[in-house]
Structures are given as C-alpha cells and as structure tokens.
Amino acid sequence: MFSKKLMCAAILSTLLPIAALASTPVASSTLVGKMEADTALLTSVGTQITGAPGWSVRRDGALTVFEAPEEGNRITLFDTTATDAQAAISAAWSRVGGKNAARKPTTVAPATARFGWDERVIANYVIPDEEKVAVQAVALRAGTAWTVMLIEATPAVADKRSAAFDLMISSLTPRGYSPENFTGKTPNKLNPERIGQFRAFLAQAIKDLGVPGASFALLDGGKVVHAGGVGVRELGKPALVDANTMFMAASNTKGMSTLLLAKLADQGKLRWDQPVTQLYPAFKLGTDAVTSQVLVKHLVCACTGLPRQDLEWIFEFKNSTPLTSMKMLGTNSPTSGFGELYQYNNLMASAAGYVGGALVYPKMELGRAYDTAMEHHIFAPLAMRQTHFDMARAMRSNHASPHATSLAERVTVLSQDFNYSVVPHRPAGGVWTTATDLARYVQLEANEGRLPNGKQLVSKENLLARRAPQVASGKNLNYGMGLEVERVSGVDVLTHGGSLLGYKSNFYLLPDSGIGAVILTNSDEGGRLLRPVMRRLIELVFDAKPEAAEDVKVSAKRATLARAAAVKLNTSPADPAIVAQLAARYSNPLLGEIRIRRQGSQTLMDTGEMRISVATRKNASGSAMLVTEMPGFEGLELTVGQTENKRTLTLNDAQHEYRFTEI
Numbered sequence: 001m002f003s004k005k006l007m008c009a010a011i012l013s014t015l016l017p018i019a020a021l022a023s024t025p026v027a028s029s030t031l032v033g034k035m036e037a038d039t040a041l042l043t044s045v046g047t048q049i050t051g052a053p054g055w056s057v058r059r060d061g062a063l064t065v066f067e068a069p070e071e072g073n074r075i076t077l078f079d080t081t082a083t084d085a086q087a088a089i090s091a092a093w094s095r096v097g098g099k100n101a102a103r104k105p106t107t108v109a110p111a112t113a114r115f116g117w118d119e120r121v122i123a124n125y126v127i128p129d130e131e132k133v134a135v136q137a138v139a140l141r142a143g144t145a146w147t148v149m150l151i152e153a154t155p156a157v158a159d160k161r162s163a164a165f166d167l168m169i170s171s172l173t174p175r176g177y178s179p180e181n182f183t184g185k186t187p188n189k190l191n192p193e194r195i196g197q198f199r200a201f202l203a204q205a206i207k208d209l210g211v212p213g214a215s216f217a218l219l220d221g222g223k224v225v226h227a228g229g230v231g232v233r234e235l236g237k238p239a240l241v242d243a244n245t246m247f248m249a250a251s252n253t254k255g256m257s258t259l260l261l262a263k264l265a266d267q268g269k270l271r272w273d274q275p276v277t278q279l280y281p282a283f284k285l286g287t288d289a290v291t292s293q294v295l296v297k298h299l300v301c302a303c304t305g306l307p308r309q310d311l312e313w314i315f316e317f318k319n320s321t322p323l324t325s326m327k328m329l330g331t332n333s334p335t336s337g338f339g340e341l342y343q344y345n346n347l348m349a350s351a352a353g354y355v356g357g358a359l360v361y362p363k364m365e366l367g368r369a370y371d372t373a374m375e376h377h378i379f380a381p382l383a384m385r386q387t388h389f390d391m392a393r394a395m396r397s398n399h400a401s402p403h404a405t406s407l408a409e410r411v412t413v414l415s416q417d418f419n420y421s422v423v424p425h426r427p428a429g430g431v432w433t434t435a436t437d438l439a440r441y442v443q444l445e446a447n448e449g450r451l452p453n454g455k456q457l458v459s460k461e462n463l464l465a466r467r468a469p470q471v472a473s474g475k476n477l478n479y480g481m482g483l484e485v486e487r488v489s490g491v492d493v494l495t496h497g498g499s500l501l502g503y504k505s506n507f508y509l510l511p512d513s514g515i516g517a518v519i520l521t522n523s524d525e526g527g528r529l530l531r532p533v534m535r536r537l538i539e540l541v542f543d544a545k546p547e548a549a550e551d552v553k554v555s556a557k558r559a560t561l562a563r564a565a566a567v568k569l570n571t572s573p574a575d576p577a578i579v580a581q582l583a584a585r586y587s588n589p590l591l592g593e594i595r596i597r598r599q600g601s602q603t604l605m606d607t608g609e610m611r612i613s614v615a616t617r618k619n620a621s622g623s624a625m626l627v628t629e630m631p632g633f634e635g636l637e638l639t640v641g642q643t644e645n646k647r648t649l650t651l652n653d654a655q656h657e658y659r660f661t662e663i
Helices: 085-096 155-160 162-170 192-209 250-266 288-293 310-315 322-331 346-360 366-379 391-395 418-428 435-446 460-465 524-542 548-569
Strands: 039-042 048-051 056-060 063-067 074-081 107-111 119-124 134-142 145-153 213-220 223-231 403-405 411-413 471-474 477-479 484-488 491-500 503-510 515-521 585-588 592-599 602-606 611-618 624-628 637-643 646-653 656-662
Touching: 048 162, 074 085, 074 162, 085 107, 085 119, 085 134, 085 145, 107 548, 119 548, 145 155, 145 162, 155 162, 162 471, 192 213, 192 223, 192 515, 192 524, 192 548, 213 435, 213 524, 223 435, 250 346, 250 366, 250 418, 250 435, 250 460, 250 491, 250 503, 310 322, 310 346, 310 418, 310 646, 322 346, 322 366, 322 418, 346 366, 346 418, 366 418, 391 418, 403 524, 418 491, 435 503, 435 515, 491 524, 503 524, 515 524, 524 548, 585 646, 602 624, 637 656
Parallel strands: none
Antiparallel strands: 039 048, 056 063, 063 074, 074 145, 107 119, 119 134, 134 145, 213 223, 213 515, 403 411, 471 477, 477 484, 484 491, 491 503, 503 515, 585 592, 585 656, 592 602, 602 611, 611 624, 624 637, 637 646, 646 656
16 A cells, blocks of 8 residues: 655666756756656766756756756756765755755665665665755765755655656666666576575575565466465464465555456457446545546546545544545545546545445445455456455454564564554455465456456456556656556566555566566565566566665665664653653544653553554654554654644645644
C-alpha cells in the first residue's frame, strides 16, 4: 500500500548544455528558462541531469538551480573541489545560504559508488513537521570534482511532485558517463546454477537486513522454473518459509483488480474509456468536475490529481466497510490538474475493484461481490488456490508473521492490528498470497493473457491496456493501471510493489523474454531488499556487474545509522513534563478520537483501533511533540499545542493537516 520510490540513475543519450538554451551569457539572477519537457542539461563541470517539465532553471557560475512551479521548492547543484563529502556539502550550503544552510545533518552516510560516481554520500536532516520543510544533501565525487545536490521542499510539494524529484535525482551522473545497455542481448537461461546463485543471494541478504524470512519464485520463457523460501515464518520459531507460505502482498493487489476489469472489458461489461458514473452512479469525488472526468482507466492510474489520504482510513477502520470506502472518496479533492502529475491514491484503486465486483454481482454486498468475482474470474482460473482476502483464514494457515526492526536494533514480531485497516479497502492492497500463486499471476502477464493450457483467460488487447502509460512516475518509469513499466539498462521491466506493516513485496518481469521474479518478505526491512532483487536478476540474466549484494549491505548500514539518530533525537520513555501538558482525550472529525494512556513507564496513544507507544521531542523553537516509536510505525509526529483555550495535537500527512482538539 505504501510504496517508496527507490532511485536508480539513468541518463539520456543526448545532452544539451545549459548555455545552449540562451544566446548570451546568463546573469546570476536571470532565469535561463522554463522547461516544457524533460530537458537534458550539463552543469559547469559537465555533470549530467534531466530537468523536469514545468520547472525553471538558472545558472550562476558553479550553481545550477531548478525551481519548482511552487515558490521556494528547489533542487540546487553546486560544483566544487573539496577534501571530502562533508566539506563539499558545507561549501554548497555556504554558497546557497538561507535558513537551511544553518542546519546540522542528522546522519551522514555513504551510498554505494554507482552510475559512474567514485563516491556518493547522503546527508539527511530531521526537521519538525511544524516547519513544513524537507531537506537533503547528496555529495557525489568523480575524480577530484564534487557535485552536491541540495533538495529543499515542503512535504506537500515533495509528495505532489515526487515523479519530478525522482527524475532529477535519478538522472544525475558525471560527465561522459554511459550506462550499461543490454538492448538486443540474448538473456541467459535461469538454469539450476543461476537459480542457486539467486537463492544464495537472497539468503545472505535477509541475514544482512535482519529480515526473518522471504519467499520467492523465478520465471523463464513464461514458465515458473523455481519457487521456494529462505528463513523463518516467525522469529524465534522453527517453521521455515517455503513456496506456499502466505504473505500479504499489499499493493500488488491493484494489478489483480485491474485484471478483473480487463476480463469484464472482454465481456463487454465495461470500456476503458467509459465514465465510471455510468457503471456506478454513486461514484463521487470531492468535486463534480473531477468526478465527471474519471473514466474506468483512470481508477488506478495515479493520474487524477488526487493525493494520498491514507491516515483517514488508517485511523478509522473499526467500523469501515467497502461502502464507506467508496463514500470516503467524496472527501478527496485534487491538488494538481487531471493527468498532470503522478499522485498515488489508494481509495481510487479500492473503488476500481468494488466497481468491478458490483458489475459481476450487482445484488451482493460490495465486499462480498468483489471477493467472489476475484475468486471465480481470476484466482480459480489461474490455479491461485491459496490466494484470498480472509485475514482469519490466513492466520490459521502456513503464514508469515509481520516484523520490524526497533530503534534499539531488535527485530520484533508485530501485531496484525494495523493491517486490518486495509480490509475495507482490500482491492487496493488486501490480498494474501504465496510465491507459488503470485508467480502464476505474473506468468499470465508473461504469456499475454494465456493460461499454461493455452486458453486465453484475458485478451491480449485488454491485458496490455493495463500497461499503457497513463502518467510518468519517474525517470524512464510510467504508471499504467496498477502496473508500472520501467526502462532499465535498455530493457523493459514490468513491475509493481506492495507495502503493509511488516510485509514488503514486488515482482519483476522482462516481457520480451518471459524472465521474472517475485519476492515476498515478512519485515519492513524487506523494502531495502526489493530493488537489489531486480538488480540481482539482471546480473544473472545479462552477466551484469555484480552490485546487488553490496547495495544490500550498504543499505543495512544506513538503516542502522538512521535508527541511532532517531534514538538521540527523542526522549523515551516520554518526558513527564510534556506528558503532563496533554489532555486525556482528543478528537478530529476525520481521524476520530485519541486517548492518552499510561502503561508502566510507557505513554500510549490509543486510537481505538491501535495502541501506539510514543516518545517526546523538544524542538529548537520551544515547541514539543509526541513521536510514535512503535516498531514499524515509528516517526509519526504530533505537535503539542493550544488554541481557543483547548489543548491540541497536530498531525501532518504531506498534503494534509489534521488537528486533534481536546474533548
């Protein structure tokens, strides 16, 4: 459900120097111009970057500044020579100036030397939500020259323009860098030796990251050639993960839901370009104008301008139903133009599945209609015999328990309480499945809608329509309908990820060869494994330079540093003086009620659905906040305040602010 974009560097084959955009030298305060499309540029030392459409760019000697359409949001590149990364970052901030230049990084950690760089270092800054700013610095060295990237943005703009940030960050490469390219290369077969190498990589990777277990499957030529598991289903217990261990696949449900829509399109029950209100008249968004524009193909396109509003269903799910999930869309309003920007919205994807179910079984309750339609039209024909949406049934089966690593570096078994929040919205991310079953779903994609017996389950036309680009979601990355297609080293990769508390999953398919992999993990740290899994597959298939194993190890070190920094920032157990300022009960019209409770030395935030331990933090401004510290749900900040003689807690979620007021 909560996908995190993992960056990879790429570069256009043709680069246009910034100077070529203007016929005369550019003054320091003069905009070189507003970019109308992806624009390949060079900095003063020849560092390569692709600017995003709608942004403006200007040059001032060693500075290259990219300004977002929203004032004050920018990416700045600074070319310099320095003794080390921290000196380069300091020089960049000194040159730029401003409030952010005075901030001290919370962590400074190395990244792997990739994409032509000899050294990469990332400085992260933890800034209180009340300041509404996100800051990061990245220092990159090629030879003796450094290019520093400074990112300054409000969380709202960073969320709204995530695709533009991804494009510019991932395209940053040194002068003359030419990426690897496997266009036209015949891929290696996934023979027993290579399968063994993949398994060995996975076994070591989960050890490095502290992930208890993972299940996986590999495909070649559109056939499943291996399925298995590594590690254990639950820490401290002997049961091993195997190919039939159940995991929550989270947002990988979205592509399955659009597969149902493709089946219905074949049957003439819907058209991709049909207004949703013709099929489900009660469908409604925050504005009538946007509601009328939404066609079936837009339900899972992340292109309607609707941002995430996840907290509203996470905090209030006890009495939620599929019908209230549909009605909740009526509180969603766009923050960007229709079709303009990539903005991921889970409730829209949920609606897609429920509309499909209602078309098949119009007299059934929405949830039952969806579940039954998926079972009869998708899971049963694909022989996905263990795949379903029943939490209680999953708990009785060979299932993997969710885990997370605490700030104290302990791997902890998590409660499933949080994951029940997805049940009312399950077409967006509530599926339970196995590596064996998920591979059968990917196999159908590989064979363009044909089952292993040759029968066409879904027409090629409607299956492939789900992959058609609806909006750019990053560098060489486009979002379709619950599926993404990425161009990686000259090769197309069909993919999608999934994230719920304690579960991270992904699949990767090279459509031209029918080679692919699925991966299911039972820990939040499994998210750090997903991108290296794709890299390892490419290494084995194309004899690419081995990088995946090192990527995992460096990512694990960065995670340890980040957790250590969080421990230093917060006070745990919570500061009694701050806790004494709190009311016993707070309420918000959208997120419901919070009760503040004590349990021994712990302070708990009780939402009714969940009881979450909190630490406290005092900010330089003098304000105080509660910070969630429950493993897997840490880092949510609630600022302590007061208004109109009532105490408040304010929670920010990128593009939304929620104020809880004392009852």
